[in-house]
Amino acid sequence: MNKLLRTLIPFDIAKGLSITGKHFAKVFFTANRRKVPFHIVSEYPEVVAKMQPRFRGRLTLLKDEQGEIKCVCCMACEKICPTQVITIEKGKKEGRKMPFPVRYDFEMERCIFCEFCVESCGFDSIILNHQFELAAYNREDFSLGMEGLEQNMFVPSPVGKFSVADD
Amino acid sequence: MFKNEEMEVNLGPQHPSTHGVLRVKLRLDGETITHCRPMIGYLHRGVEKICENQTFFQGQVWTDRMDYCSAVANNLGWAEANEKLFGITVPRRAQYIRTMLNEFNRLASHLIWLATHALDIGAMTVFLYAFREREDILDMNEAFCGSRLTTTAFRIGGLREDLPPGFEKLVTKFLAKFPSCLEEYENLLSENRIWKKRTVGVAKLSAEDAIALGVTGPVLRAAGVPYDIRKAFPYAAYAEMDFEVPTKTEADTYARYLVRMEEMRQSARIIQQCMDGMPEGPVMAKLPKILRAEVNEVYHATEAPKGEIGYYLVGEKGSGNPYRFHVRAPGFINLQALPKMAEGGLIADIVAAIGTLDIVLGEIDR
Incomplete structure (x- = not known):
């Protein structure tokens, strides 16, 4: 029953x-x-997503107090990179004893964001910033070169920068 | 007029229930499977060969990308295999943190298994709840090492950094709510008659067959063999942990579900013990500037969420990269059991058989 x-x-x-x-x-x-407890949905594009302090994003070159690029072309990051995305060209600049990177290419399409380059850097001259919206339409937007690498420094993530609505 | 003809069917490689790009060649007699052969290799990237061309330090990033659902467990195996090769002793605090993160990874992997396995069989709700808890674990991964999925969490000789400030709070918060979440999943599934109809007695694999095929992990334990490398050959800090190895004797899909659910409870217990007994001290051993191998070859096996993951490394004198590198991937070996499980069953049940093996094709093809 x-x-x-x-x-x-x-x-x-x-x-x-x-x-x-x-x-x-x-x-x-x-x-x-x-x-509501367990409410995990966030209103992402309107509200900026919070990243953890150790988040690994786009590679950026740092500047010192005088506004000069800290990198001295020791090539440690180029050597340690598992996917060989960093290319540095050594050069000289007037009024600077240490070598100066004439070219610092970082091909982001192949980067795997392992942060080995930052770990190997003995001069604390590069970081991976908190930028995570890395999609772009053109190849040039990925390989930013020196200019882009500097400009990217500490810039908060450009929300909706590459969205379709902007076109 | 009516001929008894067998029909050949390809399941995959783009089938959503195959968890990646697995193609299964099936021969059907009506709805019964008479012949089943998994075809693999669609995701082959040559991880082993890439690692042979890179230094020991760089190799770790490729282990992330094998079994992407349990990257931390892969990292742990890689780091420990290298430490064995170079004769490095890891500080105790680093061992505890490794153990804790490895168990968190086991939870994440089992949660994604539960979510997708239930989804394959037809229980949609569990998918959403399981991913909710997995999100917290991935957040902890991000807080610790900066990445959610491809973690690159450990270094040869210890850890790169200590736990971040506020990590204990995240863990305590997670552990406080996790048992009630597990209860929720069990309320949804364990007694559910649809779930039981689809799993009880489906895809059986006896202990003899499992041992003969080299199957490890929860699939072997659900057949009644209490083999767990964490207990059998303790590594990291598992020798100091108090936990049980759950076993069942039914050896069917439902038994594997129960074993994995119980394993999640034990993992939560281990994490609690790690938090309580966390020693102070450094997290990185003192390493020589150039890593030189002391023994020529090393095989190190650890208990990944899917089973035994083993790293075989051959070192060359004076060389910075491994001469030979081989991975004993649990998914690859466990997949061999699929024909044994599926043949003679119904075609609808092969989805349950694939799901219960908990395979990740990134690891199988490497």
Whole structure:
């Protein structure tokens, strides 16, 4: 008799359905939905996404207090890079004892964001910034060269910079 | 007039239930599978060969990209294999942090298994709930090493950095809510009659067959063999941890589900013990400037979420890169059991068989 009742009335499925119902009610009857525990949806393009401090994004060259590029072309990052995306050309600049990178190419299409370059740098002259919206239409937008690498420094992520609506 | 003819069907390589690009050649007699052969190699990148051309330090980034659902477990195996090769002792604090992150990774991997396996069989709801908890774990990955999926978490000799400030709070918060989440999944699935109809007695693999085929991990434990490398050959800080190895004897899909659910509970226990007994001290061993191999070859096996992952490294004197590198991937070996599980069953059940093996094609093809 008991078995027949259990076959006729799907208690087990009702049990599972009640979980969904509970979660639905929790969100539905709360005025401020962001205060619902377990509410994990974020309003991403409008609200800037928060990155952790150690987040690994786009490679950037750092400058010192005088506004000069810190990199001294020791080539440690070029050597350690597992995908060989960094190309540095040594050069000289007037009024500077240390070598100066004439060219610092970073091919972002092939970068795997492992942060080995930053780890190997003995002069703390590069970081991976918190930029994560790295899609672009043209190849030139990835390989930014010296100018782009400097410009990218500490610039907050350009939300919607490459969105279709901008065109 | 009516001939009894067998039909050949290709499942995949673009089938959503094959978890990647797996093609399964099937021969069907009506709805019964008479012949089943998995065809692999669609995702082959030559990871082993790439690693042979790179230094020991660089090799780790490729292990991330093998089994991308459990990158930390792969990193741990790689780091420990190298430490064995170079004879490095890792500081105790680093061992504890490694153990903790490895267990978090096991949770993440099992959660993604639960989500996709249930989705394949037809339970959509669990997918959303399981990914909610996995999100927290990935956030912790990001807080620790800066990346969510391809972590590159460890270094040869220890860790790159200590735990970030506020990490303990994240862990405590996660551990406080995780048991209730597990209960939720079990309420949704364990007694559900549809779930039971699709899993109980499906894709059986006896202990003898499993051992003969070299199957490891939860699939072997669900057949009643309590083989877990964390217990059998303890590595990292597992020797100091108190946990159980769950086993079942039914050896079907439902038993594997129960084993993995229980494993998640044990993982949460291990994480709690790591947090409680976390020693102070450095996280990086003192390394020589140039790594030189002391023994010629090394094989190191660790318990990845999917089974035994083993790294075989041959070092050359005076060379900075491995002479030979081989990975014993758990998914690759476990996939061999698929014909044994599927043949004689219904075609609808092969989806459950693939899901229950918990394969990741990135690791199988490498």
